[in-house]
Amino acid sequence: MTGTMLPIVFDPPMRGKPPRHWFDLTHDERVDATVRLGLPKFRADQISRHVFDRLEDDATRFTDIPAAIRGELGEQLFPELLERVTQRATDDGRTVKTLWKLFDGSLLESVLMRYTHRTTLCISSQAGCGMACPFCATGQGGLKRNLSQAEIVAQVLKADQQLAAGAVPGTTGRLNNIVFMGMGEPLANYRQVLGSIRTFLEPGPNGFGMSARGITVSTVGLVPRIQQLTEEGLPLTLAVSLHAPDDELRDEIVPINNRYKVDEVVDAAWEYAKATKRRVSIEYAMMRDINDQVERAELLAQVLKRRGDWGWVHVNLIPLNPTPGSRWTASRKADEKAFIETLERRGVPVTLRDTRGQDIDGACGQLAAKNTPEPQPAA
Ligand code: SF4
Structure with a gap:
């Protein structure tokens, strides 16, 4: 067979990082991120329940989270990735x-x-x-x-x-x-x-x-x-x-x-x-x-x-x-x-x-x- 072989690439340079998302974080990191937003720790599991149990990733619909914080929560941790x-x-x-x-x-x-x-x-x-x-x-x-x-x-x-x-x-x-x-x-x-x-x-x-x-x-x-x-x-x-x-x-x-x-x-x-x-x-x-x-x-x-x-x-x-x-x-x-x-x-x-x-x-x-x-x- 003939044809030009493309080089194999392992680790490409990352041009700009994808926005950080809840899915990037470990449990401890989620708790940390929740506290940084001014929420008590237990809210982290509440948020995860929305995502993993209810398949809801629109933070404005996290109705048990204080309304005042939902916008910022969405912007910081639930950006639209796809x-x-x-x-x-x-x-x-x-x-x-x-x-x-x-x-x-x-x-x-x-x-x-x-x-x-x-x-x-x-x-x-x-x-x-x-x-x-x-x-x-x-x-x-x-x-x-x-x-x-x-x-x-x-x-x-x-x-x-x-x-x-x-x-x-x-x-x-x-x-x-x-x-x-x-x-x-x-x-x-x-x-x-x-x-x-x-x-x-x-x-x-x-x-x-x-x-x-x-x-x-x-x-x-x-x-x-x-x-x-x-x-x-x-x-x-x-x-x-x-x-x-x-x-x-x-x-x-x-x-x-x-x-x-x-x-x-x-x-x-x-x-x-x-x-x-x-x-x-x-x-x-x-x-x-x-x-x-x-x-x-x-x-x-x-x-x-x-x-x-x-x-x-x-x-x-x-x-x-x-x-x-x-x-x-x-x-x-x-x-x-x-x-x-x-x-x-x-x-x-x-x-x-x-x-x-x-x-x-x-x-x-x-x-x-x-x-x-x-x-x-x-x-
Ligand atoms: S390893 Fe990559 S290039 Fe090879 S068949 Fe799979 S997707 Fe295609």
């Missing part, structure tokens, strides 16, 4: 993709998906992505910046508000699942992502009280950060975007592989599975004539089998969502079938992901890419 740009629904309204604009004009996406027994939100952890995978629309736009903890948490609040308002047919309940599979590499924004996860897990009134098992963190394979996540001792689901079982191909389609090789990534995933007792998901986007050959299915089975029995891993094949004008396209159905049969013959648990949202530009970054002005050539 401005809705567009929203598109498909699958009879069961899939809803929202494009949000942040304080600095950055765009991000989140996708709400209603299934029979659960509701899942796919969220973004960065504006853009610095991992430069050549088949990915987000990767082509590069990394703009890391999201703040509050910008990540706000995506969940907005989705829960939508569900509570009955905007998605079939439920008025809350989210059961959160998957960090939108824009960005979550483990490249480790501190903010982990902070947001702690807010999702924290029981009321200080958090959403979700189960760790309902939260999936995907990574393209930042080995030291996978090891760090293992040490957190949280039974989250880890999804590793492998996309190729051999270094030769993976060096090209997942550039971070030039730093962390297939074996190191799979070892880190295996250690994660052992420590957390959670099955790791190996994500594999099927790309026509690139990584979808039967030989690669055989190789994938070998790579995974070297780490022990099949209980620790599950392969999730993803039909590539073609990006307009891209040479990276979805596999032929016959090749997809042969790939699955090969893995199944070798006893590897495998599923083909359903392609929710294709008709609303469901591939990560596509909607944002359409709404972003064309990049100008450098002077």
Whole structure:
């Protein structure tokens, strides 16, 4: 394959900080901020109850807080972080993709998906992505910046508000699942992502009280950060975007592989599975004539089998969502079938992901890419 590789970016310079928000703060910091506003400490939990129990983030509606202070409380701790740009629904309204604009004009996406027994939100952890995978629309736009903890948490609040308002047919309940599979590499924004996860897990009134098992963190394979996540001792689901079982191909389609090789990534995933007792998901986007050959299915089975029995891993094949004008396209159905049969013959648990949202530009970054002005050539 040919093509110019974009540089991988880990820590972008932050141009201007997102406004501080209640969601950025620990419990102690919330109490401090409440006292600074001249309110007694107990008001902090009252405020949190509005947000996490009642999903209300408009401080003017915090009716048990003195009216005189609500305006200042709103300005200082509840600035509007996400401005809705567009929203598109498909699958009879069961899939809803929202494009949000942040304080600095950055765009991000989140996708709400209603299934029979659960509701899942796919969220973004960065504006853009610095991992430069050549088949990915987000990767082509590069990394703009890391999201703040509050910008990540706000995506969940907005989705829960939508569900509570009955905007998605079939439920008025809350989210059961959160998957960090939108824009960005979550483990490249480790501190903010982990902070947001702690807010999702924290029981009321200080958090959403979700189960760790309902939260999936995907990574393209930042080995030291996978090891760090293992040490957190949280039974989250880890999804590793492998996309190729051999270094030769993976060096090209997942550039971070030039730093962390297939074996190191799979070892880190295996250690994660052992420590957390959670099955790791190996994500594999099927790309026509690139990584979808039967030989690669055989190789994938070998790579995974070297780490022990099949209980620790599950392969999730993803039909590539073609990006307009891209040479990276979805596999032929016959090749997809042969790939699955090969893995199944070798006893590897495998599923083909359903392609929710294709008709609303469901591939990560596509909607944002359409709404972003064309990049100008450098002077
Ligand atoms: S595939 Fe994932 S890691 Fe790679 S550039 Fe796209 S968003 Fe980033």
